[in-house]
Amino acid sequence: MEWLITAAGVLLVLVALRDLFHTLWHPTGRGSLSTAVMTGLWRLVRRFGADGTVAALAGPLAMIAVILMWALIIVAGWTLVYWPHIPDGFSYGPGLRPEERTDIVDGLYFSLVMVGTLGLGDIAPTDAWLRVAAPLEALIGFALLTAAVSWISQIYPALTRRRLLATRLSSLRTTGLPPPPGTTATAVLLQQLAEDVNHVRIDLTQHAETYYFHDGEPDTALAAMADYAADLAVQGQHSREAAVRMSAAMLGKALENLAATLGTYFLRTDGTPRQTFAAYAADHGYTPVRA
Template identity: 75%
Template sequence: MEWLITAAGAVLVLVGLRDVFHTLWHPTGRGGLSTAMMTAVWRSTRRFGPRGTIAALSGPLSVIMVILMWTLLVVAGWTLVYWPHMPDSFSYAPGLDPAERADLVDGLYLSLVMVATLGLGDITPTDAWLRLAAPFEALIGFALLTAAVSWISQVYPALTRRRLLALRLASLRAAGGLPSPPRTAATAVLLQQLADAVNHVRLDLDQHAETYYFHDGEPDASLAAMAGYAAGLAVQGQRSREAAVRMSAAMLGRSLEGLAKSLGPFLRRDGDAWEIFAAYAADHGHAPQAGG
């Protein structure tokens, strides 16, 4: 029975580490547990309205909750590893009676101490395998801290690129949009640049799925609001007489279709880009901005 509990603890740790890997380092950027947690936080905050202070907290809160979930999985798993072998496989500091230290609380205490890399030394393993396992938990704890800091540092540059694209589209809309009919070489360059920016945003979303759950506030800074306008620009550009403009507009259209495909799983729906972008805007509490 002792080894069954220990094995269950090891499985729990592996489940947590697998989710960390799939969230932070796998190309899809979507761990099953982390995605479920972020979706739950997103839906919970939307009950208070799709916009406002609570909605603005949904992204940071979802990241915090995922990090806490990973930590709890590791701590709980190692608690189950230690607990069945206490007190016989551990030595205790003077003043601690081993006969009174065989409960789950001590296993949890030791797990917390090791994952936090505190190394207090009042309870130490004596069995050879535990003497090797305990430092491994400390390494996992250090890796979790490093991963959390790295994750946060990667999220905000991706959000900045998304917001810059939205602001550029909003500025173009305020300036009157593309000339009608769009003929100049400068228009082709502009559409090409927009296509490149959309591709960057799509890659950010594919690799950092958590960015979807960050609310961008005002419509001008929200790609959820401005994506429909970008789709309108692609349609308008394809009506040009200039081949270069039509080609750039077609590339923008393809980039937007790819972005819509990446957004589909978050919205749990299929359809053309226009439908996806309308649902995207509604999910973030915005009215889609028309264009074209």
């Protein structure tokens, strides 16, 4: 029975590490547990409205909730690893009576000390395998802290790229395409927009958590401006210039791929790109901006 409990603890730790790997380092960037936590928190926030201060906190709170979830699962798993072997597998400092140390609280306490790399020393493992297991938990705790810091640092460049694209589209809506229509400048501009849309799609694929960050004003929100980008692609495809039509087709294809990513992974829709962009805007509390 003792080893079954220990095995259950090891399984919990592996579940947390697998989810951490799939969220931070797997090409899809989607761990099943982290996705469930972030999606659930986002839906909860949507019940109070997607705009305002609460919505702005949804993304950061979702990341904090995921990191805490990983930490809690790891601590719980190692607690189960240690618990069946208390007190026989450990030595105790002065004032602690081993014959009284049979509670799961001791396992939880030692797990918290090790995952936090505190090394207090009042309880220490004596069994050979526990003396190996305990430092391993400390290494996992250090890796979790490092991974969390790395994760946070990777998010904001992706958010910046998305918001810059939305800002560029908003400026174009105000000033219009470079006159006269059909010039080389128009083709270059549409091609650059296509590249920016592709970057955003890749960011959403590799950093799915960025979807749950609210962008504030509509002119910095791709959820509001995506429909206008589709309008630009349609306008460009009616140009007399072959270069403009080709760049517009590239933009249209990039938008189709973006809509497919949004529909498949976040909105669970399979409609046209326009329908997906409308659902994207609604999910973030915006009205789609048109040309």
